[in-house]
Structure formats: structure tokens, C-alpha cells
Amino acid sequence: MSEELQRETITQAPARQVVFRHRLATRIWHWVNAVAIIILIGSGMVISDAHPHLYWGNYGANFDTPWLSLPRFVDFGPVIGDWQITIPSYYSLALARRWHLFFALVFAFGLLAFMIASLFNRHFQRDLRLRLPDLHWRALWHDFRAHLAFRFHDPAHPDRYNVFQKLSYVGVIFLLIPLMIFTGLALSPGMDAAWPWLLDIFGGRQSARSVHFICASLITLFIIVHLTLVILAGPFNEVRSMITGRWRVPEGDGE
């Protein structure tokens, strides 16, 4: 790989260095997971429509007091022009569940495979490991100001993630997605029989349902910010790097 890289950097204009940024496992998981997550959010909204109230505790139904009542998501389609935001576009709890439960398997086992691969290819250890100095307020402030100036990488080490990038990727991979999976499992009466501790961790099935929704909202927020930053950082280069693995260091940031 390094030979190939060197050849490429020599043949390209020297100021516009190309670095190998994303390993194969990362690229495959990224796209498989992107498809799964869009389908899960779209079908999850239809499932929410069946009973759009959230509760804390073991039980929660119409005679109990919800802490949050949600709008009906299938009604949003016509509001945003021709756009459909749910799967399917119309209300069908049965079909939405089929989509949701199929892609839940892709989502969960995909994460597991990615985690194993990323331990072996050292993606986690090399790229995502947060060190204590990274979290010092001065480092965070520096990174924050860099973001405001649309500078998203360190010119000295363009192949590294910045601190906010690391924090958000670590948060999504190690916290939000696992929480989605385990709260989802806690909603299953069959899994509650197999693993009763699921209910103990989340404080009951309806609490798990609430946490499932909160984490889904946070992941949606992550996707919006992630896509915005991809667009700001140069979408062609960013998307290509997630397909081929090669990322061109933006102009003016090279040596």
C-alpha cells in the first residue's frame, strides 16, 4: 500500500498530497450501515406512529401518563413536498416492522463485524483513540475555533481525525449504536425471557423504548451534522475517500 501511495503522491502535483485514509472494513461498514440506518429511522417512525407516546418504567399505555407525545410521522410526507420520510411511505405497522427487524440484524451484526475488524486492523487503536491531552479544554477550544474557520484537519497530520471528529465517532460507535441495539432487544418479549438483565439495565421496557427513541434522535442529529460537515469539507473528496480510501489533502493545507 505504501508503495502505491508513494507512486501516487509522486505522479500527482506535489502540493496536493493524497493520503490513504479509510481501510476497506471502514468503507464497507460505512455504506452498509448508512443504508441500514436510513431504513431503520424511516421504518422506526412508522412503528412510532402506532402508539406515539413515550413512558418511563415497566408499563405504559393509554391510561398512563406519557412524558412525551410525538407527532404522526407518516403525515410529514406531503408537508415536505413530494418527499417521503417514512418506510413505507404510508402507515403499515406490519411492513414497517418487517423492514425494521430485518435491517436491525444488518445494523447489529454489521457493527459487531466492524468492531472485530477494526480491532484487528488497529483502526480503533490508531485513529479513534482519545488521549487525555485531546480532552484538555485548551485543545477543545482550539478545535472549536478551527471548526468555525472551516479548518477540519491538522495541516501537520492531515490523515488524523480532529478531536470533535474522534469524540463524535467514538460516541456513535461505542455508545449510541450499542444503546440502540440493546434497547431494541429489551423491547422484545422473547429477548426479555432470554436476557432478563436487559430490563434491569434500562429500568423496564417502556424506559428502554424511550431511550431507543432518544438515541435514534441523537443519531439523526449526528447524521445531519455529519452530512453538513462533509459538504463543507468538500463532498467530492470526502465521498470518494469513503469509496476508494484515498483522500486528497485540500489546497493550502499541504506542506
Add this chain to the structure above:
Amino acid sequence: MSRLISRRAVTAGLVTGAGALLTGCDAVGRNETAKALLFQGEDFHRTLQRRLQGRDALAPEYRPDQMSPRFRTNGATNPGTDEYRALAADGFRDWRLQVRGLVRRPLSVSLAQLRALPQRAQITRHDCVEGWSAIGKWQGPRLSHLLDLAGLREDANYIVFHCADRHGSTAYYESIDLIDAFHPQTILAWAMNDRLLSIGHGAPVRLRVERQLGYKQAKYVMGIEAVASLSNIGRGKGGFWEDVADYDWYAGI
């Protein structure tokens, strides 16, 4: 390539891609081959859950102080047929549960006989496919006890429940396999929250199969039939909602 153009092009590409994915999902939902693949998820979940839970793993049971203050009804709340009205008027004295199909000794069991069998009481959580949960106390004989009395034949693989409530012209029906039929918490409940089961909740008898969702908990049970295959029941998918709306037959998730 100018950076501005590439930015616009890629953004449009991403948005179009996501839009196409969402629109494509409706088309997939109409295609039989794609649907068959999507519906494989159910078998995968069933196999996985059965392996993880083992045959007799119990659904969680709760303390009396953890029960729902009010347990809502759902689905049919009164079969409303003349036959049912007549049975209810008499406190279900003339009601008989028919146990038939692939059994050595077909049975016709009265409510008094069901109450005379060894009983099991359990406080469990009822999870509706819609997402809500309610906790209540259920009491009745274990289904396995009744099936042992009737003597299941070797070729029986499923237990079908025929109910009194009608949806259009169709009487409700549901089915479970023998793993769930012989599970210790699978009972024919005639009492709920220490009172006789109300009509709204399925009087005189409702199935409790605690490791699955609400639509499997057949209400107004009139007959139990042991069968080798589900292909001759309704349209062949094993239950009313399974047949009319593509709900999963295995409702453990």
C-alpha cells in the same frame, strides 16, 4: 473540476440517493421476491431467540405493586354474536372448550372443569405490537396439562386457537408451536387481576403465551385444534393478522 460544482453535484447525488432509497422501499414492499427476502428476518429472529432463551426460559414476572393501575383493552372487545351473547348471559355455563384435531381423546371442557385443573397464576407484562405495555395478573390451567389430557398425536406440530370474535366475516384465529404450547407460562386464563376475565379482555378464556406480543394472546377461545401444518388454517400463515396484514407469525420481537 471546480470545487463549487463538485460540492453541488455530490450534495445533489447524496440527497437523490437517499430519496431513491426511500422511494425504492415502497416498490420493494410490493415485489414478491423482495418481500420474501425481507420476511426471512422473522425466521432468523425466531431461530436466534429460541437458541438464546432455551425451551423454558420464563418471561419476567412482576410484583402486585408493579401492576398497571388500569389495563386497557385492545382488538375486539365483544364478539357480539347471538351465540356469544347467549353464552355470556348465562355466565358461560354452557360454554365448552373443544379440543380436537390430532389428539387421541378429543375433549369438550367446561369452565368449571378448567378451574378444577391445577392452576398457575402469573403477573406478567403484555406487550402490544403497537408499542404499549400493561402489567396484569392472569390465572388458569397450563395449556400443556390440557394437551396431555387429550393426548397429542406424534404428527401434531402446532396448536391452533379458534375464537368467537369476528373481523368482517372471519373468526379470529391464532397458532403457536409446541415449544410455546408446552411452556410453563402458557396458560388458558379465565381470571385476570383476581377477578373473572371480563368480556373486554376475552371472556371466558384467553390464551397467555408470555414470550410473544399481544396479538398472539387469543381472546374468546372456543376451540383448540392440534394440526401438523398451518397451511390449511385460514390463508396458511397461522393467524388472522398474519394472513390479512403480513404480521410475523413468530411475535417474540
